[in-house]
Amino acid sequence: MVDRPIDYSQLEEGRHCNYWELDDTLRAEAAWAYPDAEFEWAQERLSELGDVTGHVIADNSEIIDREGHELRTYDKHGEVQNHVEYHPLQHENDELVYERGLTHDVFHAPPGRDEPLGFQHVLTQQTILSFVDGGFVCPISMTTGAAIVLDKYVDDDHPNADLLAEYFAGLTSRDYDDHIEGAMFLTEKQGGSDVGANETTAEPTDEEGVYELYGEKWFCSNIDAEGTLALARRPDAPEGTEGLSLFLVPHTKQSGALNDQLYRRLKDKLGTIAVPTGEVEFQGAEGYLVGEPEEGFKLMAEMMNFERLTNATGSVGCMGRALLESKVQAANREAFGSTIDEYPLMRRDLVDMQVDYAAALAFAFEAASHYADYMADEDDETAFKLMRLLVPIAKYKTARMAVDTASYACEIQGGNGYVNGYTTEQLLRDAQVLPIWEGTSNILSLDVLRVLNKEAAHEALFPLVREHVEAVEHPRLVDLAETVEDEFADMQEAMVALAGESQEYAQHEAKQLADYIFDVVTASLLLERAQSEIDADENGRRVLVAEWFVETRFEQPDARGITDGESLPHEYFDEIVRYAPLDPDALVEPAPADD
Template sequence: MSDPIDYGALDAGRDCNYWTFDPTLAAAAERAYPPEEFDWAAPRLEAFGEVVGTRVVENSERVEANPPTLHTYDRWGEVANRVEYHPALADTERITYCDYGLSHDVFHAPPGREEPMGLTHALTLQAVLSFADPGFVCPASMTVGAALVLDRFGDDDRLEEYLERLTTRDPETYIEGAMFLTEKQGGSDVGANETVARETDEEGVYRLTGEKWFCSNVDAEGTLALARREGAPEGTAGLSLFLVPHTTADGELNDQLYRRLKDKLGTLSVPTGEVEFRGAEGYLVGEPESGFRQMTAMLNYERLSNAAASVGVMGRCLLESKVRAANREAFGKPIDQHPLMRRDLVEMSVDYEAATAFTFAAASLLDRHHREDDEDAYRLMRLLVPIAKSRTAREAVDTASYACEVLGGNGYVSGFATERMLRDAQVLPIWEGTSNVLALDVLRVLEREAAHEVFVPAVRERLDGVDHDSLAAAGDTVASELADLQRAMATLATEDPEYAQLKAKDLVDYLYDVFAAAELLAVAQADIEAGDGRAALVARSFVRSRFGRRSARGRGIDDGDRLALDAFDAVVGHARVEPAALADPTPADD
């Protein structure tokens, strides 16, 4: 076994390189990128990890202490709609959009390449950013998402100009994106939206009237909003999509009122407000009455962005926990030498490995669909994306909560990263659809897309390549669980809709666990072939925790599992493990 990472060399989870201190994230990204793209991206991701772990994290702390404030009116009582930002946020924006091209490089060839990068690259940058500022990842994500919509559906010169500015590296001309969907009376029921769009004498230009209730990045110039044209049908089928800028094409303040900013629990770096359209100028995007369908092109990306943010939050909280546990002494030795803390850190690490592997597997599928219009990739992606968003968001909250406990009283105190991460993480189960909304989406995808037809072969393909003796028992367990999962899906398909909805969240968790286990086993097999057995320990631990321990006699207390004691340096510290040293595991279902 090689030496583990020395987390005790850090005082806290900052002033370090988030990329090099997180081999889990780096390895998952490498699997998701096409090889030639990762060769180009790797040194840039390493440089980005350094600047985020130093300069951006410092900027983030300044913005957290001085969050955006809204000046709705000027001194004369005229509408100003001016959001005042701390200068540190502008520095983070320039680093993200201009120096590292988060929104540029997936639409235009970046320096040193002849072709644009895949969406996985933007998602990886966002995951690293979330180590420092999960709130800022919201506008960064919406900037890419808005550009995706305009790139696909924008069909006039006016929209082309906004697309260029959303995807530029030019510090003088870049703008950010946003999407205003939620209305007070509708919430998740987007079809209940009441905002009305009235045609003007200018083709493609409308005047919007109505209220939007949760508008993050409230003053963005690249804002997309849904509204119903006069005479259009009710429900989502009658919604059209419009670009509604902060300032109009002639440079005037648009006819809208930013009434107030929400007094939020967390994500303070992104201003979220209430907006009243008072005849605001909007530019029709694509075909009328196709707005909801067009927004789904953005929604899939946004949900994966949410998962990437969750991964970043988990990674930062795990790093803070490892550093504190290595430095804090209690009862005569560092607390990471005590068995219970070792168990906790191992379990947090395994959960993080699974969340990261699942998220980047879904990102790879999104890229395949985006580039190749691969129908099977689309069907599997449509199933995995809401699952990834739902489970990783909850895992982020749980990880942040326990990280507070690892740090003790300090972890609950303002100024410590864990307290801030817990507040920021709590929005992740809400953004881009609550767990209930996502579970219903999974049922729809299984019914309308017959996604089980691509899910089951994808799991089997991963399991079929697993042939190392140390993985055999875990592989057999997952194969058995896949069979049980198929029976469960078949049962729900024949039950009445109310019963299917009742069990939908159980199904989401089961789908996540089975796919994540298969993915981790496939990674473990590949790593063993490359000479490292660490991932096998992770995969076996995940399988046991999800499918073995819960049903074991005596709840696993007498099962002899000593992984947290015997393999702590490998799982938590990323020490290399010789495959020959892998002991025969106890069957996961014993």
């Protein structure tokens, strides 16, 4: 275990360390999200993953990002071969994670356990991996997502049951030699976020449940996956999303022949180089119907819920690495006779980044917990409502926060932050896709309106916030709770007002509402976490995190706080940024003496 407070000057950069052991914020949120027995079992494995990620995978990923992969669409005879030549280090990284059960352990009992783990586990693992490479995590996430759909919607009566069971086994294998990866080919050039405008067609063959697909998919990440899920429209199916069916389209047919599709080119992307993304043209490609016909959008939405959540935890991982790089730089970089983390303004910046990171983690893992509860029991109405509401907000907010955090991390590095090989420029390039993947900020905000109207998700949200706020007892937290309660009341008033407005006005304010829900829910979570830490460890450090979040989000001091004389980030820098413990009693002002 790392000594507290952490001396970040002992690191030269944010690698060659154990990300799990170094990050109290991540470990505390995981401990809260996991069922107790599962966390006790998982801790050692998470520490091992944090170590191998910080050493081997981090170094490999930097080289892969610089050198990339190559698509060889044709062989030397001009015949289609659709071959992606992966960087050799990609195979080493893949083996390191798949044989640790990243796509296995939520579906099958891992070694040493009698039951599979909840989805908190794979999401925590992906958070750790996202400290080094969001592009590398993308195929891992889609592999789990594809397995979720096959596991849930393919029963013994399905015409392709045996065949699809083989693909499920490959997607979830712990044996690297038997493992296959998944993908989701959703976007078409003319449709984008308007999935109902998709034009790919599926023509039936003589074999039940087997179709030939024709059409173009425009943005296909993990282009050569063997377990790709794609939407297409059968003959005479309705227009729009209600007419789409879902198909598994492999890289090769069951006969072993190359499937009838053309990988036209890889996208020359800004970032996420580790995952090959390209354009695919289906030319009669063999596809196997998954689930019921014309229910493809519903099935794909199941995968989308998970992918949006992994986008959020991936954003959090990116923020964690950007923050770590910034702490190390600030502890080592000398200017005008002192390291820059000694200067009040840099201290305030690092505290802001730390509190943003804590906020993003708390909200993302709250959403992950409700998602895991829903996946364990689909009749849990509360878990369903909270999952459907919190997941799109988590994806929207953390993605934007990751871009901002990575951008400022570049600035802290100075000129090196803009140069290949210094990590922060890769973090920024990778982060920029996070608001785009799995739905843009506008699409997600509109989804929030939809969930509130259609699913009445507020019925589960309001008790959740009350429960967290009412849990606080520490005097300094009680004062903060009053502020949060006032904002909570205003947020409810805003929801009621929007419900009575026109659709146009509600859409106009959708992003504002999503922001408001994030801030109120996150504040309640940070208050509850702070009280729990006091109760369990007699440590008041997280009180300061909650206090700074509430002050900077909700309180409107005179002259923007410039004249109030408060300097919490400077006064408590070690406690907030370096994880120094703090006696909760030190945060209580002594009662005035009797005259």
